[in-house]
Amino acid sequence: MSAAHAVVDHGHDDHGHHHKETFITKYIFSQDHKMIAKQYLITGLIMGFIGIAMSILFRMQLAWPGESFPIFEAVLGKWAPDGVMDADIYLALVTIHGTIMVFFVLTAGLSGTFSNLLIPLQIGARDMASGFLNMVSYWLFFLSSVIMVCSLFVEAGPAAAGWTIYPPLSAIPMAQPGSGAGMTLWLVSMAIFIASSLLGSLNYVVTVINLRTKGMSMTRLPLTIWAFFVTAIIGIISFPVLLSAALLMVMDRSFGTSFFLSDIFIQGEVLHYQGGSPVLYEHLFWFLGHPEVYIVLLPALGITSEVMSTNARKPIFGYRAMVASILAIAFLSTIVWGHHMFISGMNPFLGSVFTFTTLLIAIPSAVKAFNYITTLWKGNLQMNPGMLFSIGLVSTFITGGLTGIILGDSTLDINVHDTYFVVAHFHLVMGISALYGLFAGVYHWFPKMFHGRMMNKNLGYVHFWITAVCAYGVFFPMHFVGMAGVPRRYYQNTAFPMFDELTNVQILMTVFAIIAALAQLIFIYNFISSIFYGRKGGLNPWKSNTLEWTTPMEHIHGNWPGEIPHVHRWAYDYSKTYENGEYIIAGQDFVPQTVPLQDNEEEMHH
């Protein structure tokens, strides 16, 4: 507990007298969780910019196959001779897009940012359990981002075997140019990323268990913290398995072992590999890969719970059911990985088992969706941008989640496996939903990150509505493309006349995608300008109950200038009244967690 010292005097510009903080310790190698959160967020947003830009490039190729675009030549250089995208770089783009969005944006950028920011602030702690490990975690993440970006500039091209990097394609440079140095850097980057994620997760778990302030029992934790806590646990369970897979892959690639490879004849020669199995790799990968979906999604759902409840001026409906769903989803998420492998050659009986567990996961998910809807019922909804994104999240979570019923059913999976149906499903349910969670969090906690400054709400509205319309515009028609049998990861669909009439749909989706991407520029502008010029909106602009709003606007190491406040109630006493209909605190519809129970007030056992 390196940071467990109270700072009594928090006069304005004189931190230096107390901490001797230099520029480097304050902004670069900072051990303060709030600064680390900002570092995570900004790194994540930069990676997100790269990832989304890539998606626009390959969407253009899909809509107008083989056409020449000056922008291709400008950005891709030798991989777009005369402005026509090369087939190898197309695969590299989808691969790196997937990797960046899943790991660097939605894992580190989302969970890394908000776990760091909110865990100490909402549980009432001075900082993370280990500020040093927290700093190391961020810098490992930064290093892995740099390596991933560097891999784009490798002579033979970056990794291009799909974000799942199934061997043998990813293991043998002869199979694909991207499987040489590009893949090596991919593996190195991911190994470092996993180390970063583990350090972060261990820290979150220890902090939540040990550093809660007096009165903050587990059942009084805000749902954000429950989500981050459980997410960290799933990460600790599953990420090491991916590390093993990556290490075994490195062995196969560089040291001649045969964990994943066997009986390969390529470019006129038989390779020495014998006895391994790509299916083993698939098992190891998806043992992480599926929980990863929930590592991405749970923090977004946690953020939504908090933002929605605050802005609805109502308690979240079914707090205990929400916690139980998070736990159920977390548990089930570790035993459903096989639904990615129904037709991998795995024993069909296993397919039956995984169908069963997979469809079970729909139950806690349904409970969550219904609870969100009921939270809105008879509320007094304050339509702040964070609230809009939260409602949007529930909408895409339902739309995307429902098609999971089809993909989780081994029988139905046969014909839509690896088609655009899958792409549409997971983009809605985890990509878009998690991004909405990220945006909701940024709009809502921006004042907490940037000294009370707030983002412009009108730009936030424009950002939300364009994004919401375009997200459906891209991914709703995409289901039909998948059901028409179009496989994913095709450079172009022109080799099959049966897909000709889908060209129009492709163009429609691409147009929506381009508009959606442009709309994100509004967010970037709003974000950057608000950091410097955003107006301050007071200590507790959203009139929220949780502890973070009791800290001063200016960041101080240790969070609270005096004693850490004690907690006397759960986080959701919005619009709570006495039996006579009067608010608990006259004239205000919220009761912060720090307010003791009043006389005649009934503490609900939620």
Added chain:
Amino acid sequence: MTTVLILTVLVLVGIAIWQMTKIFELSQLRADAINGLVASDEDNKNNGYLMFAFLIFIYGITIFSFAKYSKVLLPSAASAHGDNYDTLMWVSFAIIFFVQTITQALLHYFAYKYRGEKGKKALFFADNDKLEFIWTIIPVIVLAGLIIWGLYSWTNIMDINEEDDPIVIELYAQQFNWTARYAGDDNVLGDASVRLIDIDRANVLGIDEADPNGQDDIIVKELHLPVGRKVNFNMRSQDVLHSAYMPHFRAQMNCVPGMITQFSFTPIKTTEEMRQDPEVVEKVKRTNKIRAEWAAEGRPNSEPWEFDYVLLCNKICGKSHYNMQMKIIVESEEDYNKWLAEQKTFGESMSPAE
């Protein structure tokens, strides 16, 4: 068409930017008002209405997609198990759309109906065991039904056996093409291994020349299947993962180097019959109209198309993944036998070299 779309995009972007600058100016005007930072009643009202409009948008895009894109979906199944597959798919979809319509309506309607107003009091409603029980138990029951049906079908489809005298065919995948090997008169495939591949002697599948079962095997580049007869596919890959995807037959299985995977189905419609199918006739007509336009523009690969079953690769396998295909022809038993008799056996193709 393309230019029109690009222009539309540019116009929309232009409008968006114009609106944004306007909004930004407006927001600057009220810079002194402290409550310009959080949603005002006005914002709540506008966004509440927009939420309702968004519900209509979701319904709209659903109806639009169905009206416009239903026709692009695959025609009804051409395999024996495909019927059941299609039924299960449509039942699942019916459930999905029922739930989707209701939940989206509730979500967005509540967002519209309960938009905030100053002085309004929200209802403190934190718990209701009965409600939660209801919406836990309903998914349980519905999903139990789907699980049982799905598992029953899955077990039937994946039960690959030798009953009903199936034809045994090997599907052999390599970057970036398919080869089929028929088991021949004995209906047993000869042993094979990538270590036995001998390009010089044209033994491209690595069939064991010493195995008598392999002598009558027939290697072809086009898959012919007799209608109404069960086919057991054994799948191999010589280099990376591939996936044999036969969408019209609702059939797919990965091809994995180092192991043999299996799938089995019975084709029930010949290629000719499929070409007569009204859905397919319409599709071919639409497609050829597009292709005629392309031909007029002088684009390559725009000659008229005739429907054929096709085998696609559906697991990323490298540069030409997008063009790894094989034609499948389903025909009458007689035509099939005639075609098969014309093909050379492995033994015949090997002997000249000796």
